[in-house]
Amino acid sequence: MTNVLAINQLTYKHNLKTILKDVDLTLETGKIVGLLGENGAGKTTLMRLITGSAKGSGTIAVCGDSVATHHKSHISFTEQLRGFKPNTRIDRVANFYRTVYPDFDGQRFEELITFLQIDTSLKLGALSKGMKEKVVIALTLARQAQLYLLDEPFSGIDSMSRKRIISSIIKWKPEDATMVISDHYVSEIAPILDEVVIVKDQGIYAHKPSDAIREEFGIGIEAYYESLYERGVKHD
Amino acid sequence: MKFDDKVPIYYQIKNYLYHEMMTGALKPGDKLPAVRQLAVDLTVNVNTVQRALGEMITEGILESQRGKGNFVTMDEQRITQLKEQLVMEQLERVYEQLHALNLTDEQIIASLKQYIAQRGQRDDQRVSD
Known part of the structure; x- marks a missing residue:
């Protein structure tokens, strides 16, 4: 099995504060990986380092390529569309994606739009939080990438939209591609995760196959995740 | 599911x-x-x-x-085998739990018979209601 991502001794500081320290992480192709950790643990920072939007020390190889400026061509990342004006229509945003990303597949986008029940004539400024997240997911999955990074795609959206998004992930993730989904609330996505990576104490605190956690400890992913935090509490 | x-x-x-x-x-x-x-x-x-x-x-x-x-x-035989295996797995669970309550084998059989008889009556009642 080949690796889609290999991180070696990655350290990242921001304003003299160490966010991540000596991180090693290897991900195989074809997996769905849950990136778990508290707010502020460094999940988004780690994703930005992987895409090359942030720079740290150490090496990050995506599909064997360690040149940071090449990473974005292998990676489809959920961007929050902040660069677009609120009066931009969704189909205009899709046209922009089509122009910028050669791997943007119009056919896939159409299928995703239908499945996620999105009206592309709407303007970005008029979208509810759940609808905007669905648009972001459709744009992200419409690209044929090797690595997908979904940064908290379920925060603050209703359960029906969440179910649709989860189904679209199963339906549209290319077989060989790996998908990293960050979240601090795990129970709803637990059944679709191959592995979990837990970010804590400035590093990768644990990296395990989900079914191995269930088999080894007889507990669920959420209980396991919470137990790591309880162990860290000092009783004095 | x-x-x-x-x-x-x-x-x-x-x-x-x-x-x-x-x-x-x-x-x-x-x-x-x-x-x-x-x-x-x-x-x-x-x-x-x-x-x-x-x-x-x-x-x-x-x-x-x-x-x-x-x-x-x-292979019908394989399916029959599977059914037996699934039944045995369920029985094993019940047996172990009743054993853990300090019931003897005889008591387990008696309890099961009693349960089935009662359950049968209850289900009959429900049908006649």
Whole structure:
């Protein structure tokens, strides 16, 4: 099995504060990986380092390529569309994606739009939080990438939209591609995760196959995740 | 389908498919849905479905035909065996739990008979209501 991502001794500081320290992480192709950790643990920072939007020390190889400026061509990342004006229509945003990303597949986008029940004539400024997240997911999955990074795609959206998004992930993730989904609330996505990576104490605190956690400890992913935090509490 | 997060998902997928076979929703020789379709239907990972089906193929419950898909075995004997195995697994659980309550084998049998008799009456009443 080949690796889609290999991180070696990655350290990242921001304003003299160490966010991540000596991180090693290897991900195989074809997996769905849950990136778990508290707010502020460094999940988004780690994703930005992987895409090359942030720079740290150490090496990050995506599909064997360690040149940071090449990473974005292998990676489809959920961007929050902040660069677009609120009066931009969704189909205009899709046209922009089509122009910028050669791997943007119009056919896939159409299928995703239908499945996620999105009206592309709407303007970005008029979208509810759940609808905007669905648009972001459709744009992200419409690209044929090797690595997908979904940064908290379920925060603050209703359960029906969440179910649709989860189904679209199963339906549209290319077989060989790996998908990293960050979240601090795990129970709803637990059944679709191959592995979990837990970010804590400035590093990768644990990296395990989900079914191995269930088999080894007889507990669920959420209980396991919470137990790591309880162990860290000092009783004095 | 609702999963118990404490139990390996591949194991729960196998149990789900076993039950489909026992109830006749999946008959000998039936073709299973494609792996990705099963994953979508059950809201689980494609790799996990593949692992479950792989184990069922090794067990001889499913047969994989290259390029055509996965089929329930036509071997009736194997299905009978599977049914016995599932029944034994359930009995084992009940037996162990009753044993843990310090019941002897005779007491377990007596309790089970009593339970079935009572349960039968209750179900009859419900029908006549």
